[in-house]
């Protein structure tokens with residue numbers, strides 16, 4: 001339909017662009033990582049958030065070129081930060097859809113982009129939304145290839161899927177991102193946030209708490225054992241230039 005051709009055009013003409021949200025260390029507030037988040041600068045509707053067009057892109061297959069644009073552009077920007085700034089984040093998180101992982105040449109594409117931009121594979125984390133990871137099927141082999149290259153795999157919105165333990169058992173995973181519904185329920189005992197960090201530690205996984213909006217949430221997550229977190233309390237997604245200022249210590 002019309003939206004489909006407009007989105008295809010937007011990818012081709014670079015009307016899609018990236019914002020970056022800091023992932024910070026709960027111990028010292030330093031920038032530990034950044035998550036790349038795509039936006040579409042639509043000619044009539046203005047800047048659109050991903051939940052308005054990622055489902056269309058997934059249905060139509062446009063997620064394949066869109067995801068490749070995102071990965072390439074995020075690596076290009078990350079390489080610039082790493083080259084010029086001592087306080088560059090240690091890791092780059094990029095969201096990826098199962099549909100992209102089912103492309104036979106996905107791991108080759110990733111290896112090529114890392115080489116082109118001179119980014120170390122070990123500094124890149126691929127995020128897969130937990131509820132979608134159920135349809136990985138044969139794409140699990142691609143995850144193994146990506147890990148063999150040195151990339152890390154993260155389960156996003158962790159705790160919202162319906163077969164969490166099955167997935168942790170069947171999928172090669174390095175990180176879980178605690179869904180913000182659990183982060184934001186941290187008043188009182190925060191049993192899910194506590195159980196997830198214990199599970200992560202038992203399995204040797206890194207855990208990130210998403211959607212931290214208050215200093216109380218940050219403190220509670222830190223005391224539970226989370227080392228890194230993300231959320232409006234620290235920073236919203238911002239354009240690359242604004243994150244560069246963060247790295248130079250400018251106000």
Ligand code: G
Pocket residue numbers: 036037038049050051054067070095096097129156237
């Ligand atoms: O930026 P925002 O909070 O609106 O992002 C909403 C969701 O859209 C994110 O949680 C993420 O799962 C998804 N998303 C953002 N950028 C990308 C992307 O580049 N590729 C894919 N597949 N999903 C993305």
Ligand code: G
Pocket residue numbers: 021037095127156157180210211212213230231232233237
């Ligand atoms: O990949 P994921 O779906 O987790 O993407 C993060 C999304 O969550 C982005 O669209 C971002 O704008 C949003 N987000 C990030 N931090 C917060 C937060 O503290 N609160 C809320 N409500 N949303 C957040």
Ligand code: MN
Pocket residue numbers: 035095127156
């Ligand atoms: Mn994410």
Ligand code: NA
Pocket residue numbers: 095128129156157
């Ligand atoms: Na997500």
